[in-house]
Amino acid sequence: MTSPSTIPAVQVNHARKSFGDKVVLDDVSVQIMPGEIVSLIGPSGAGKSTLLRCMTLLDHFDAAEFLYGDLEVCQNDAHGKAIYKAEAERAARMRFGIVFQNYNLFPHYTVLKNVMDAPIVVQKRDPGEVEREARELLEKIGLEEHANKVPCELSGGQQQRVAIARALAMHPTVMYFDEATSALDPKLTADMQRLIRELAKEGMAVGIVTHEMGFAKLVSDRIAFLFDGEIAEEGPAEQVIDHPRDPRMQRFLSQAED
């Protein structure tokens, strides 16, 4: 049982990011507590992918206060420009896992090797221990009998679960799901919802980027609605979806129903 923690597993405060003249993130703040499920929604072009890319260190904020737990990932200098240090970035990369929409599994590795690779290569952990744990993870997600197959022998839903096991093998404190249910049928979407809930119950902070409002409402504790680089509305899932206050969110919902 994880002890309750009062600091966010990840927090981004006052983040800014531009591409040339185009402001893509304009004073965006997001926090996810341990055990909390937060979905980021918003129309195409709102800045969701950019925010997720920066939170997963595939890109850098121009300015932000950005921490994983108590680990400061970047600091603003006197001019308000984010300064990243390689060591902090390396440490931060161990704190999160990400499940991409297209899974990004290694096609020539078996399922087991996909799950075991990063803990051994990146974290330099003991291979025997890593294998034991990888087999446990595969059992947990119902794929133990597929351990020796390669990804192309599995269905899309199964490949996605391998991607989840692979991310979990790194012992992250935060798990991100990028459009996790876009390619799944209703049964698999329900499975995914159950799995995400289970992870949160064990203390994982979960960040989801999705355009599927129904899924966001069912699975999330909290929803943040990003519009044109700003968090236009944020709150409990039912409130944001069923009783949005912001006119941009109201419009977004009515368009989504069409």
Ligand SMILES: Nc1ncnc2c1ncn2[C@@H]1O[C@H](COP(=O)(O)OP(=O)(O)O)[C@@H](O)[C@H]1O
């Ligand atoms: N590498 C980039 N160079 C220039 N503009 C970009 C780049 N990435 C994203 N953008 C722009 O930033 C805005 C937000 O994009 P994005 O974060 O992909 O939004 P979303 O994921 O919500 O659809 C868009 O206007 C997009 O064209």
Ligand SMILES: [Mg+2]
């Ligand atoms: Mg996107």
